[in-house]
Amino acid sequence: METPIPKAKFAIFRVIIVLAFALLTARLWQLQFIEGEEYRSRADRNRFRLVATRALRGVIYDRKGTILVQNIPSFTVSIVPADLPAEREGDVFARLSTLLDLPINSENNPRPGIAEMVKGGRETPFSPVPIKTNVPREIAFIIEEEHLDLPGVKVEIEPIRQYTTGPLTAHLIGYVGYIPQEQVEDYIERGYDPNDKVGLTGVELAFEDQLHGTKGRKHIEVDAAGREVRTLGHPLEPKPGNNLILTIDLDLQGAVEAALRKGMEGAGSESGVAIAMNPQSGEALALASLPSYDNNLFASGISPEDYARLSSDPHRPLVNHAISGQYPPGSAIKPVLAAAGLEEGVIGRQTKLVCQGTLLLPNRYFPDNPELAQPFRCWIQEYGRGHGPLDVVGAIANSCDIFFYQVGGGFEDFEGLGLERLAEYARLFGLGEETGIALAGESAGLVPSKEWKRLNYQESWTTGDTYNVSIGQGFILVTPLQMLNFAAAIANGGTLYRPQIVYQVTDAEGGVVRPFSPQVIRRIPISEENLAIVREGMQAAVDWGTARRAKLDGVTVAGKTGTAEYPGPRDKEGNLPTHAWFIAFAPVEDPQIALVVFIEGGGSGAEVAVPIAAEILRHYFDLPEPTPTPAATPTPGT
Numbered sequence: 001m002e003t004p005i006p007k008a009k010f011a012i013f014r015v016i017i018v019l020a021f022a023l024l025t026a027r028l029w030q031l032q033f034i035e036g037e038e039y040r041s042r043a044d045r046n047r048f049r050l051v052a053t054r055a056l057r058g059v060i061y062d063r064k065g066t067i068l069v070q071n072i073p074s075f076t077v078s079i080v081p082a083d084l085p086a087e088r089e090g091d092v093f094a095r096l097s098t099l100l101d102l103p104i105n106s107e108n109n110p111r112p113g114i115a116e117m118v119k120g121g122r123e124t125p126f127s128p129v130p131i132k133t134n135v136p137r138e139i140a141f142i143i144e145e146e147h148l149d150l151p152g153v154k155v156e157i158e159p160i161r162q163y164t165t166g167p168l169t170a171h172l173i174g175y176v177g178y179i180p181q182e183q184v185e186d187y188i189e190r191g192y193d194p195n196d197k198v199g200l201t202g203v204e205l206a207f208e209d210q211l212h213g214t215k216g217r218k219h220i221e222v223d224a225a226g227r228e229v230r231t232l233g234h235p236l237e238p239k240p241g242n243n244l245i246l247t248i249d250l251d252l253q254g255a256v257e258a259a260l261r262k263g264m265e266g267a268g269s270e271s272g273v274a275i276a277m278n279p280q281s282g283e284a285l286a287l288a289s290l291p292s293y294d295n296n297l298f299a300s301g302i303s304p305e306d307y308a309r310l311s312s313d314p315h316r317p318l319v320n321h322a323i324s325g326q327y328p329p330g331s332a333i334k335p336v337l338a339a340a341g342l343e344e345g346v347i348g349r350q351t352k353l354v355c356q357g358t359l360l361l362p363n364r365y366f367p368d369n370p371e372l373a374q375p376f377r378c379w380i381q382e383y384g385r386g387h388g389p390l391d392v393v394g395a396i397a398n399s400c401d402i403f404f405y406q407v408g409g410g411f412e413d414f415e416g417l418g419l420e421r422l423a424e425y426a427r428l429f430g431l432g433e434e435t436g437i438a439l440a441g442e443s444a445g446l447v448p449s450k451e452w453k454r455l456n457y458q459e460s461w462t463t464g465d466t467y468n469v470s471i472g473q474g475f476i477l478v479t480p481l482q483m484l485n486f487a488a489a490i491a492n493g494g495t496l497y498r499p500q501i502v503y504q505v506t507d508a509e510g511g512v513v514r515p516f517s518p519q520v521i522r523r524i525p526i527s528e529e530n531l532a533i534v535r536e537g538m539q540a541a542v543d544w545g546t547a548r549r550a551k552l553d554g555v556t557v558a559g560k561t562g563t564a565e566y567p568g569p570r571d572k573e574g575n576l577p578t579h580a581w582f583i584a585f586a587p588v589e590d591p592q593i594a595l596v597v598f599i600e601g602g603g604s605g606a607e608v609a610v611p612i613a614a615e616i617l618r619h620y621f622d623l624p625e626p627t628p629t630p631a632a633t634p635t636p637g638t
Helices: 007-034 036-047 087-099 114-118 137-145 181-189 202-206 250-267 304-312 330-343 380-382 392-398 401-409 418-428 450-457 461-470 481-492 528-543 604-620
Strands: 050-051 065-079 130-137 153-163 176-178 197-199 214-220 228-236 244-245 271-276 285-290 353-355 357-360 374-377 388-390 494-498 502-506 510-516 520-523 558-565 578-586 593-599
Touching: 007 578, 036 520, 065 087, 065 114, 065 137, 087 114, 087 130, 087 137, 130 137, 130 153, 137 153, 197 202, 250 271, 250 285, 250 593, 250 604, 271 481, 271 604, 285 388, 330 392, 330 401, 330 418, 330 481, 330 528, 330 558, 330 604, 353 401, 357 401, 357 461, 374 401, 374 461, 388 392, 392 401, 392 528, 401 418, 401 461, 461 510, 481 494, 481 528, 481 578, 481 593, 528 558, 558 604, 593 604
Parallel strands: none
Antiparallel strands: 050 214, 065 130, 065 153, 176 197, 214 228, 244 502, 271 285, 271 593, 353 388, 357 374, 494 520, 502 510, 558 578, 578 593
16 A cells, blocks of 8 residues: 655645746746857857958069069968867877877977977967978878867968079078067067968068068858858958069079089188179179078978078078178278278379388387388289389289288378278278168178277287288178179269169069169269279279189179188198189179179189189170180289
């Protein structure tokens, strides 16, 4: 027999049931009507997103329209931190580590780990954090197939830079990469996202504002794994970056580098520079700095091994020696001394100074004691003689050291320029200051002063110091580009231009956004008459002086050789090692091209640098190769 349930207990049970349903109903009312709008908004924010769309970076061409840099499609794997479930994070990282050959953590590994990369992107959780670019197609497809097991992971087709000429133009063009950590805040203020790629060197950096373009915006709907399922609209279309047309002629660039490389190999040198410029405008026609590197290594993210190899190379292939290298100019500086001496009236066209091979500078404390006099020798002294009496044209042509010792520092009753005037004219010609070319990393060089020596060496300046500077030795330092720029100023009649490497900026449709315009740094205050005398001396150097190997049939060439000593191991005769220099321009009557050739540790400028320049000029003027002679006589000189 069943025991009946007491009515009181039944009533209590019914009350509990009613209360439970009442509470459930109230909660449903709260969720749907009171808080419903907020939850719907949250759901929509997770499902609907406004995301950035990339703008194509501008293309780079040479002056004839040959493509130097373009964009090619590539697979990029990214992680959106907001879509990465915390409980599955380890599994996702482990799978990606296997597929992409990346460490999960960077501990005991030179490459950054996936976990560190994602952690760095959590401040902007809805922005994709690139994990690896240039992913092979088959790996990208595997990740796409496993997308349900890899929440938050995205595979996108992203344009990456292809540098079609690689090492040939790497120092000019540079490369792009992710924003350096120390510059992130600055770029964010300019409208960039933390994971954007920007120009890091070369024109990619200098013209970043022109090249990068403007991002677009689109509304998308995503699924629970954060994958885009449909596009809802494009409130803002991306605007591609502007294109650059460089002043560089790719054909000439190739010829310049080939001639430079050949000359370096012959001299046993590992580093050299050759630059060609239009002296009438400052347009760089070619710029080669060796050794170079392949900037394509950086386009898709350089490996730690490759970067370590390039960074540790003692010949510094990542450095643009044309603008960053600082070297003594040797005798190639003598045209500056000649121009200054003529303009200041220290010498005239007919002034003759005698070179006996050695000049004995009296000791300033014991001037009457010849045994304490300091000898300053001319390069020709090794042949057991001097140049004899020379005027300024002959002194430039023969590169006479004794002549320019006296022009710079004076001797006995002959009053020279002195350090102050010498330094003033050197700076007027652009030495000791950056040229302003649109490439990062340019060095200023050094034009020394009495104060500089006192501060750095705690010593007084001497006449001997002035003598050394007068022939491009001692404390003075220059860059190859500075030497080219002053040679161009002599060629064009005294205008110092700012070197330029971009001829035009155009938009995506080809419209000119910024045309080329020569930029004048200054007019050098030297008369045309005096500059004509200097040009006469430089032409004589090629016609019958130290630069005879640069003489061409049908084209008049002017130039100046230089052989600059620098600290290093001495040879068997006790001589210091030397850099080889040559500056030139042609045709003399209407200069179209100016050149500088520099071979680090190359030896004689006359024997090493001049033939390289001659080969470049023959290519530029489309002249035939000279008929080889069975026994060429070495050209004496500096």
